[in-house]
Amino acid sequence: MSYLSIARVKISQHDWEAAQEYIDKARHQGRASKSTQLDDLLVGIAQSLLWVRRGELDLAMQWVRWQGLLDRSVEEMLASHAQNAAINEFLHGQYLVVARLFLARQQPDEAIQAIETLLNHSLESGQYRRGIEYLVLKALALQQKLDIDRAIEVLHEALSLGEAENFQRVFLDEGKPMAQLLYQAAARGIYPQYAGTLLSGFASAETNTLEGTAKASPHEDWIEPLSEREKEILALVAEGLSNNEIAGRLFISLSTVKGHIAHIFGKLGVSSRTQAISRARGFGLIPDR
DSSP states (O other): OOOHHHHHHHHHHOOHHHHHHHHHHHHOOOOOOOOHHHHHHHHHHHHHHHHTTOOOHHHHHHHHTTTTTSOOOHHHHHHHTOOOOHHHHHHHHHHHHHHHHHHHHTTOOOHHHHHHEEEEEEHHHHOOHHHHHHHHHHHHHHTTTTOOHHHHHHHHHHHHHHHHHHOOOOHHTHHHHHHHHHHHHHHHSHHHHHHHHHHHHHHHHHHHTTTOOOOSSGGGGGGGOOOOOHHHHHEEEEEEHHHHHHHHHOOOOOOHHOOOOHHHHHHOOOSSSSHHHHHHHTSSSOOOO
């Protein structure tokens, strides 16, 4: 359906109102033309994806449960539709929604579980465009778990597959979290030219969104803002203070310091104090020395 193609573009642009309008048009067109079950499924996938993207997670979960996607394992679902290639194909679209829903709910382990089998299936069958999307989502899930090294490893594989065909949209649609990982990949010398091209795409999208509004740093808006306490602790980390010393300086518990530092690492997309300091200086969050 052409309306759904336009809706997907509008979703990627965060134009929720226009996306909903085109999904509704596709739904009405399907009813007028006595659509098939597969047509209805396509509309449902687009609608649930929009719900996830704009934060209506309860509605998306209702759809996922109504489709029975949590009742059986992915392997069982694939096996039950093995003789119906069309339905089997649409399962991929459904489980991409499931994975995105779990990511939005901050459930990275469940997201990985939802796509791991389909990821392997896609790569083994040579469906690399879809495989890249699964790899991207897996990398984002590992990022949520603060397992940055493994996230970069998975992103490395996605970049290796995407560079040959210069895939961009599959990365750009993921927004700030993916920009964070791409910075990390480029810093480690992983496909720096390709990663740089993708980061330029993020910068262009950001410029369009801001409509020319000036920013202190071209990249600062791509990370989740640090709280004032987190900035204070980050500055002390940059001074070389240990966790115990920070706790004593600020009159807070050691566990509180560790919790703040974990949150800082997650927001900056790093896995060590050295990386956090380097990245924070790059963003102008702490002064260079």
